[in-house]
Amino acid sequence: MMSATTAPVALATTQPAAAADTQPTVLATTPSAAPVVEVLSAEKVFPNGTRALEPIDLTVGQGEFITLLGPSGCGKSTLLKMVAHLIEPSEGRLRWWRGGHESVGQPGRKLVFVFQDATLMPWANVATNVRLPLDLARVPRVQSDPRVDQALGTVGLGQFGRHFPRQLSGGMQMRASIARALVDQPDLLLMDEPFGALDEITRNRLDADLLRLWWERKLTILFVTHSIYEAVFLSTRVIVMAARPGRILREVVIDEPHPRDDSFRVSQAFAGYARQLQQLLIEASDGRPGDDSNATHESASPMVNRTH
Amino acid sequence: MAAQTPLLYNPAFVRILSPLLVGVALLLTWEGLVRFYEVPKYLVPSPSLIALTLVEDWRLLFSALLITLKVTFLAFFLAAVIGTLVAFIFVQSRWIERAFFPYAVLLQVTPVVAIAPLIIIWVKDPLPALVICATIVAIFPIISNTTLGLRSVNPGLLNLFRMNKASRWQELIRLRVPTALPYFFGGLRISSGLALIGAVVAEFVAGTGGTAAGLAYQILQAGFQINIPRLFAALMLITVAGVALFLLMVLLSKWALGQWHESELKAET
Numbered sequence: 001m002m003s004a005t006t007a008p009v010a011l012a013t014t015q016p017a018a019a020a021d022t023q024p025t026v027l028a029t030t031p032s033a034a035p036v037v038e039v040l041s042a043e044k045v046f047p048n049g050t051r052a053l054e055p056i057d058l059t060v061g062q063g064e065f066i067t068l069l070g071p072s073g074c075g076k077s078t079l080l081k082m083v084a085h086l087i088e089p090s091e092g093r094l095r096w097w098r099g100g101h102e103s104v105g106q107p108g109r110k111l112v113f114v115f116q117d118a119t120l121m122p123w124a125n126v127a128t129n130v131r132l133p134l135d136l137a138r139v140p141r142v143q144s145d146p147r148v149d150q151a152l153g154t155v156g157l158g159q160f161g162r163h164f165p166r167q168l169s170g171g172m173q174m175r176a177s178i179a180r181a182l183v184d185q186p187d188l189l190l191m192d193e194p195f196g197a198l199d200e201i202t203r204n205r206l207d208a209d210l211l212r213l214w215w216e217r218k219l220t221i222l223f224v225t226h227s228i229y230e231a232v233f234l235s236t237r238v239i240v241m242a243a244r245p246g247r248i249l250r251e252v253v254i255d256e257p258h259p260r261d262d263s264f265r266v267s268q269a270f271a272g273y274a275r276q277l278q279q280l281l282i283e284a285s286d287g288r289p290g291d292d293s294n295a296t297h298e299s300a301s302p303m304v305n306r307t308h
Numbered sequence: 309m310a311a312q313t314p315l316l317y318n319p320a321f322v323r324i325l326s327p328l329l330v331g332v333a334l335l336l337t338w339e340g341l342v343r344f345y346e347v348p349k350y351l352v353p354s355p356s357l358i359a360l361t362l363v364e365d366w367r368l369l370f371s372a373l374l375i376t377l378k379v380t381f382l383a384f385f386l387a388a389v390i391g392t393l394v395a396f397i398f399v400q401s402r403w404i405e406r407a408f409f410p411y412a413v414l415l416q417v418t419p420v421v422a423i424a425p426l427i428i429i430w431v432k433d434p435l436p437a438l439v440i441c442a443t444i445v446a447i448f449p450i451i452s453n454t455t456l457g458l459r460s461v462n463p464g465l466l467n468l469f470r471m472n473k474a475s476r477w478q479e480l481i482r483l484r485v486p487t488a489l490p491y492f493f494g495g496l497r498i499s500s501g502l503a504l505i506g507a508v509v510a511e512f513v514a515g516t517g518g519t520a521a522g523l524a525y526q527i528l529q530a531g532f533q534i535n536i537p538r539l540f541a542a543l544m545l546i547t548v549a550g551v552a553l554f555l556l557m558v559l560l561s562k563w564a565l566g567q568w569h570e571s572e573l574k575a576e577t
Binding site for chain 1: 462464465467468469470471472473474478482483486489567568569
């Protein structure tokens with residue numbers, strides 16, 4: 001195994017993080033940014049013998065918005081849960097902020113998971129739901145209440161703190177769930193198809209809001225979806241995964257400026273990326289290994305990298 | 309204005325009126341049949357005679373009712389407290405639950421009439437003996453429902469709690485207990501009726517008069533004396549007490565869950 005090669009590419013250079021500030025409209029895309037999460041030859045075989053993931057190598061750099069895209073059963077949720085430390089890898093390992101999992105949760109190293117459903121407590125009102133991470137950390141109410149109000153305001157639910165989850169629409173429940181994630185001031189957001197159950201208009205609106213939050217707060221986001229359009233719109237990098245066994249098929253850099261708005265959705269470049277990802281997904285579903293000749297004909301930009 | 313209000317279309321009115329009408333119709337039919345066929349009162353007394361007996365024997369029957377209710381409430385309270393405690397212990401580990409659950413089932417499947425004589429021999433005072441019997445009858449739904457409830461936690465929420473490094477105590481109080489509440493109240497509804505049945509059955513077996521002469525004893529006595537109207541009157545009191553107890557549980561559950569749980573919500577329009 002390659003366990004000895006612990007230092008990923010371009011670890012040493014720390015300057016580009018500052019460079020991003022000088023050029024506010026174009027994101028300095030990775031691999032130069034400081035790594036937030038490193039997945040090092042991690043694989044997952046479930047006790048029943050199912051091989052959910054082949055050994056995976058992936059580095060999530062500071063400030064990236066990475067999307068894991070793939071058909072059902074490609075292990076994208078498993079990978080995300082490994083990053084969240086909800087699942088242990090069978091082989092290989094992960095590093096968070098260049099350290100073990102113990103350091104996660106300290107200031108500047110906060111990781112928050114946003115689930116597929118809103119997973120709100122039905123017996124508690126929205127404000128109490130949002131306050132939960134602070135309550136569990138025993139933050140006194142005088143400190144937590146203003147943070148809850150702020151988080152609710154950020155997601156546009158300022159007026160709904162006293163409502164119960166059942167009184168909100170699906171999109172609003174998801175907003176509450178995001179407010180709960182933001183209240184803890186996370187550095188890394190892990191999102192498992194958070195808008196998958198919503199209608200397209202609501203989903204687009206939430207995508208735009210999420211992108212704005214990511215941009216304004218300099219978050220790092222690892223996002224799972226099976227929507228090509230969502231992946232193109234949001235990401236700085238799309239990791240296309242294939243199923244049986246779950247593996248990374250290809251990596252596509254979405255080299256488009258930020259902040260993005262709805263005009264990006266109807267642009268030539270958007271369509272080009274979508275077509276390219278579509279092609280890759282067909283490959284992924286066929287279970288054929290990716291080969292260069294297939295994808296590059298269709299690609300609008302030459303930004304196709306092979307997986308490492 | 310009032311004359312124009314279509315009272316029959318008022319849902320609340322219909323909900324109360326329709327079962328009431330059925331009841332009145334049944335009673336009238338009963339009264340009519342007994343009078344028409346001149347059924348002797350020691351076989352089937354007419355409703356009017358039962359009502360009359362209820363008024364005439366009120367002091368006797370009411371004090372008996374109080375004693376039965378006392379046993380019922382004590383047993384119900386004990387069943388709720390002990391049952392909940394047992395459920396809390398069960399969810400601490402699968403091992404504990406597996407080891408002890410069969411014995412909880414044992415309590416449930418053993419007919420109380422079969423063990424009541426033993427308990428009455430072991431416990432000298434009639435009141436505690438009756439309460440123990442009724443508790444045994446009433447406790448199982450609370451144990452099984454509450455255990456199920458405490459285990460029925462939304463896995464996403466459980467993950468959320470674990471990722472936020474919640475303590476076992478926080479997990480129990482903030483997550484498991486609220487999740488279990490609807491199940492617990494479901495258990496209470498079943499158990500309230502069972503406590504009453506347990507109280508009556510235990511009293512039948514004990515057959516004690518004197519200080520602990522409840523409604524069951526009055527029924528036994530009335531049976532021996534072929535005082536069938538009084539038997540019916542006592543029976544009616546037991547039924548009314550059971551229904552009242554059930555309604556009380558419904559109200560309690562509505563009060564506790566009304567704001568959030570699906571079972572207590574009106575369908576959204």
